[in-house]
Amino acid sequence: MNPQLEGIETLEGTYPFDLERSAKALRVNRFFRGLIVPENRQLFRDRPEAAFDKAGLTDEERQMVRARDWRALVHYGATFFALEKLARVSGVSNPEMVAQMRGETLETFLKTRNVPGAR
């Protein structure tokens, strides 16, 4: 156990991106990171299944990506900063991602914010 993280498990709904998660989710994180290359984005938009094949994603991984299931992807081991690239390519905003991870609608989430119009 990393002594810097001792007690982190008491923070509910928090998944520190450590080496174990990084190893488990290397393939999906690499796929998301690859979306910074225009050709990969184009392939993903035009033929998502071909893009999944190229990245060697498993069925479980493909299903989470198809569903844009941010919460499941975080549980699986994706890092938010790789997911952010999938979100940008998918036209999904960070408030929408956060709302989904909290299990709320965007409208409900925005009501909890100081400046709901700052999007």
Next chain:
Amino acid sequence: MARIIGGIGTSHVPTIGMAFDRKKRDDPNWTPLFEGYDAVASWLAARKPDVLVFFYNDHATSFFFDLYPTFAIGVSDEFAIADEGLGPRPLPRIKGHPRLARHLAESLVNAEFDLAVFQDLPLDHGCNSPLTMLWPHSPDWPGALVPIEINVVQYPLPTALRCYKLGQAVRRAVASYPEDLKVVVVGTGGLSHQMQGERAGFNNTEWDMRFLDLIEREPETLAAMRHVDFARLGGSEGVEVIMWLAMRGALSDAVRKIHQSYYLPMTTAMAVAVFEEPEAPPRAAAETAMHGARIPA
């Protein structure tokens, strides 16, 4: 001799750059953010640093987990603006300062900070998001930037204390650079935010205010904290404020915070603060005094 004239702590959330690119200054949802940075931009315009040494983190953009450095310094002539999924922001390439950067790399490694060295890699929002609020970019940036990347993404992260000591080593390294350069150190990230899991959307303004106070007066207190303490108080992604400690470590005990602004519209607390070192004796006056001493009575 090169000299650190001050420091800046700033959030680097991508929406800061987005608000800038979409010209949101007159949108009341964003005006407070722009106004908070006005004093910082004015201070930089008045003090005219030659170089910003930028403690930032890459977000799995130019570095990936096949090799994710704990610390890395960029030594190129220039750095491209990264494409993070929407194409690069429409900005000129960021100028590096290869001579100072090489000197810092040599000094830091010899001081037992064994950082990685990178060239020719794009800089992502960790660096470019706040930069447009700090410096004008048209027709070009007014100075150079030396990027020092810190891993705040994949645990194990460097400790808060290690980041603080890195800053202290950067201070010594800058002071040993022979060319006359004015340097401002910039620490990026934070403040409170959590972007993952069911706790996403967590903020803690009370803690943010305490952090903004401690970073000026008691950085050692912050440097003694563990990552889990930062995550509990400021959210899992709020841990990245350890990069402010690198900035603070590069400043003296006599530094004073002369500006602070805080805006929390949505998910990330956006803060910016300026720390100014006491003025060195003006160069012209010092030269006059020396010259005067040589005139026979």
